[in-house]
Amino acid sequence: MNYEERDTYGIYRTNNGTGTDLNTQGIGGFDPEIHQGPGPRLMGANTLIGNDVCNQEGEDLGDIKEIMLDVSSGRISYAVLSFGGFLSLGEKLFAVPWSALTLDTVNKRFTLNIDKTRLEGAPGFDKDKWPNMADSEWALGIHAFYGTHPHGDTLMN
The missing domain is CATH 2.30.30.240 (PRC-barrel domain)
Structure with missing residues (x-):
């Protein structure tokens, strides 16, 4: 199981509607244009x-x-x-x-x-x-x- 499957609060959701995608473009997989939420630099311990x-x-x-x-x-x-x-x-x-x-x-x-x-x-x-x-x-x-x-x-x- 991975952090995406335990994301009950939608922490790792993206704006583009395609689901979780922390590894898009920017540094460390973070692209502020499509990502909402704190990941991947800040992540919920329970999801890890x-x-x-x-x-x-x-x-x-x-x-x-x-x-x-x-x-x-x-x-x-x-x-x-x-x-x-x-x-x-x-x-x-x-x-x-x-x-x-x-x-x-x-x-x-x-x-x-x-x-x-x-x-x-x-x-x-x-x-x-x-x-x-x-x-x-x-x-x-x-x-x-x-x-x-x-x-x-x-x-x-």
Whole structure:
């Protein structure tokens, strides 16, 4: 499922009557002549949960189960990605730094620049045993794995 299918408020509608089309002409797929609503730079969190995540080769890496906000800074810190398993059985969860994800407006999904076999070895967790995502050492390890940089104001214990 993608953000377009969960758009209950019509956030991503266009003026031209052809339906949602965030990847038209302008920068980042935004064309103010035909687009109304906030996307793709501002998007509803609820419409992003459940979105597919693929790598640059188009391999399915799972889907977004949750979006973790740093309430004190107002930033999105992580997308919790579900990978593996079948019907939620045996699936592994991964906290992927938000900055490691790229919105693909053509295919209406997110792209994560990682090989599928590398993701299988990524630091993950079970749905019943979440890590302390506020721990600065944990955050540094996650960012190091994905090659991203944490915001300095979010690394306080």
